[in-house]
Amino acid sequence: MDKFAITGGTALQGEIPVNGSKNSALPALAAALLTAEPVTLRRIPRVRDIRTMQRLLVDIGTKVDADGDTVTLRTPRIVCAEAPYELVKTMRASSLVLGPLVARCGRARVSLPGGCAIGARPINLHIFGLEKLGARINQAHGYIEAEAAEGLRGAMVQFDRITVTGTEDLMMAAVLAKGETVLRNAAREPEVSDLADLLTKMGAKIEGSGTSTIRIQGVEALHGAEHAIIPDRIEAGTFLIAGAITGGDVAITGCVPEHIGALVSKLQQAGADVTQPDAGTLRVRGAGRLRSVDVTTEEYPGFATDLQAQYMALMTQAEGIAIVTETIFENRFMHAPELARMGANIRIEGRQAMVAGPRELTGAGVIASDLRASASLVLAALAARGETVIDRVYHIDRGYDRIEEKLARAGAKIRRVE
Numbered sequence: 001m002d003k004f005a006i007t008g009g010t011a012l013q014g015e016i017p018v019n020g021s022k023n024s025a026l027p028a029l030a031a032a033l034l035t036a037e038p039v040t041l042r043r044i045p046r047v048r049d050i051r052t053m054q055r056l057l058v059d060i061g062t063k064v065d066a067d068g069d070t071v072t073l074r075t076p077r078i079v080c081a082e083a084p085y086e087l088v089k090t091m092r093a094s095s096l097v098l099g100p101l102v103a104r105c106g107r108a109r110v111s112l113p114g115g116c117a118i119g120a121r122p123i124n125l126h127i128f129g130l131e132k133l134g135a136r137i138n139q140a141h142g143y144i145e146a147e148a149a150e151g152l153r154g155a156m157v158q159f160d161r162i163t164v165t166g167t168e169d170l171m172m173a174a175v176l177a178k179g180e181t182v183l184r185n186a187a188r189e190p191e192v193s194d195l196a197d198l199l200t201k202m203g204a205k206i207e208g209s210g211t212s213t214i215r216i217q218g219v220e221a222l223h224g225a226e227h228a229i230i231p232d233r234i235e236a237g238t239f240l241i242a243g244a245i246t247g248g249d250v251a252i253t254g255c256v257p258e259h260i261g262a263l264v265s266k267l268q269q270a271g272a273d274v275t276q277p278d279a280g281t282l283r284v285r286g287a288g289r290l291r292s293v294d295v296t297t298e299e300y301p302g303f304a305t306d307l308q309a310q311y312m313a314l315m316t317q318a319e320g321i322a323i324v325t326e327t328i329f330e331n332r333f334m335h336a337p338e339l340a341r342m343g344a345n346i347r348i349e350g351r352q353a354m355v356a357g358p359r360e361l362t363g364a365g366v367i368a369s370d371l372r373a374s375a376s377l378v379l380a381a382l383a384a385r386g387e388t389v390i391d392r393v394y395h396i397d398r399g400y401d402r403i404e405e406k407l408a409r410a411g412a413k414i415r416r417v418e
């Protein structure tokens, strides 16, 4: 298992480019199942979750051709409408094939995900929505079997709570349903809008993406299309915090600044100097002492849960007490005890973490528990005195494309130990 060895204390300098978004690329790849024609996707990030999704699609019957960060997918027919446990347990986003499979071939068999490091993560809302669209659902042996032999019918789906992949899954199911589907309390994340843009290019009729009510008029068939995935806002936010935590001067290029408005606002309140030199660049300069600023995670456009761990690492270096409240996942503080091993002063009470700073961090051996928790440990290590060794960095490889190379180019002393 690979590890990262990081010697902290260097202020990062220079430009760090951002990849295409992992969480946008995953549903886009699944959307290719909706047509027999080729779908070409550009800016697909080279991360492990994407390879997992491609493996799943190949088993389902897709021919996948990759050329750099461009991937072309052709699915002349569905060979096996199934997402097996072996893949779903390693990546919950595998359930994104449920909606497209039922829409394309009238049936799907998808393993239930089970719990994971950050929470229970059920898919009951995906299932609820599909039932509304007329699918018959049967659950047995840890699998969901969905069937709609006569095809899906448009319906009103009111989500009990906001779900990102649930909204995406239902949108993909509804594009080929008969009649109109209205998704209420839908997720407004940029990744949902990006998927709607791709589906529209494929011939779907979708209105209201980016708002909480999405209207979809079903069409007979979709066709091939070409689409470039939006930049990864979580990767951009992680690098922004890397600049701030090391007191450096870093330009994050190829990003969409509006997508991380909530983080930028918190960084500015904390005293970091964040500017936008051009439409696709954010520059962060560490400006002396940071102040503690509370944060509560929310659905978009609120502060992203996927940046909470990284922000907590930053708050260990800020003056005062920051209260970090996690509202999306019930168990997303696994990084806190690891940060504490490095010297952080963090007290957890239920869904809140009290971070008292500034504390001098010192290098230590720590373990990555999930994707974003690993990113927070990397950030803490960049600010720590001495060497930190992070074990199980396969978690970080799920969602960051060679993060160590990007950070090293900006001056970080980081190396991968195989």
Ligand code: EPU
Pocket (backbone or CB within 6 Å): 023, 024, 026, 092, 093, 119, 120, 121, 122, 123, 124, 125, 126, 127, 161, 162, 163, 164, 165, 166, 191, 305, 306, 328, 329, 330, 371, 372, 399
């Ligand atoms: N939920 C339900 N029932 C459902 C679906 C969700 O109760 O059927 C609950 C979840 O348990 C959670 C909340 O609703 O408490 C929100 O979950 P959501 O469905 O929005 O999460 P997701 O779609 O599974 C995506 C991202 C996550 C990100 C969350 C929240 C992808 C592939 N994953 O997950 O990304 O944290 O939205 O923004 O888009 C990551 O990249 O590290 C990551 C975990």
